[in-house]
Amino acid sequence: xxxxxxxxxxxxxxxxxxxxxxxxxxxxxxxxxxxxxxxxxxxxxxxxxxxxxxxxxxxxxxxxxxxxxxxxxxxxxxxxxxxxxxxxxxxxxxxxxxxxxxxxxxxxxxxxxxxxxxxxxxxxxxxxxxxxxxxxxxxxxxxxxxxxxxxxxxxxxxxxxxxxxxxxx
Numbered sequence: 001x002x003x004x005x006x007x008x009x010x011x012x013x014x015x016x017x018x019x020x021x022x023x024x025x026x027x028x029x030x031x032x033x034x035x036x037x038x039x040x041x042x043x044x045x046x047x048x049x050x051x052x053x054x055x056x057x058x059x060x061x062x063x064x065x066x067x068x069x070x071x072x073x074x075x076x077x078x079x080x081x082x083x084x085x086x087x088x089x090x091x092x093x094x095x096x097x098x099x100x101x102x103x104x105x106x107x108x109x110x111x112x113x114x115x116x117x118x119x120x121x122x123x124x125x126x127x128x129x130x131x132x133x134x135x136x137x138x139x140x141x142x143x144x145x146x147x148x149x150x151x152x153x154x155x156x157x158x159x160x161x162x163x164x165x166x167x168x169x
Contacts, residue, residue, distance in 0.1 A: 035139050036066050037132065041164050042073035042140075045132075049144055049160030050075055053152075060146035060156060063088040064132075065096050067139050069122060077146075084145040091129030091143030091153070093122045099138040103127030103150055128153025130161060134168050 037045075046062040053060045054077065061076040061084035076085055094102040097120070106125035109118040118125050127150025129143040142160050144153040161168075 034067060035134060035137065037064065037072060037140055037164075039073070041167060044163050045142055045160035046073045046075045048163035049142065049156045050077060052159035053077070053144065053147055053156040056147070056152065056156070058147040058152060058156070060144050060153070061085050061088040062156070062160065063092045063143045064160075065089065065092040065141050065143075067096055069093045069096055072140065080146045087124060087126060087145035088128070088143040090122060090124035091126060091145060091157075092141035093129075093143070094124055094141070095129035095131040095143065096138060096141030097123065099131050099133070101127065101131070101154060102129030102143065103154060105129075106150075126150055128157060130154060130157040132161065132168070 042064040045064055049062040050060065059077045059079040059081075061080050062074070063071060063085075064073040066072050071089060074085070074089070091102040094105050098105055102124060103126075105117070105123065106127060108114045109125050117123070128145055128147070129141055131138045132140040132142060142157045144156045144160075147153045147156060
């Protein structure tokens with residue numbers, strides 16, 4: 001009888017250990033790990049984009065948003081227009097939300113099939129926003145507003161990305 005109780009106790013101990021070991025697996029399957037820029041990386045990006053625009057003779061604003069569209073870093077150059085705050089943020093948001101440049105977004109919403117996307121709150125169909133990616137994963141967006149043309153805004157945004165490109169691997 002003693003031997004029978006020892007076997008039952010051993011089986012019960014194994015069952016409890018199995019359940020305890022299974023819990024973390026269930027918890028891991030119910031969560032998602034995301035990546036986000038550090039404050040230092042976001043600040044380096046806005047400064048690099050600003051420096052490129054200054055070198056090219058433009059007064060701009062630069063915004064960085066995370067994957068959820070939350071503003072992470074922002075700078076407005078002295079003399080940049082008052083609208084550049086909002087346009088740079090919305091360009092960054094559009095790129096983060098759709099994982100494409102805001103210029104590509106503008107092209108897409110010009111078609112009847114995608115026209116309704118321009119009505120999504122917070123987006124803007126102006127070029128100058130670029131997604132921040134690690135591989136195929138979009139982790140945020142950078143937007144520039146105030147240069148005389150979307151192509152020039154986007155070039156400055158790309159200079160910001162280039163500043164930390166080696167860290168986005």
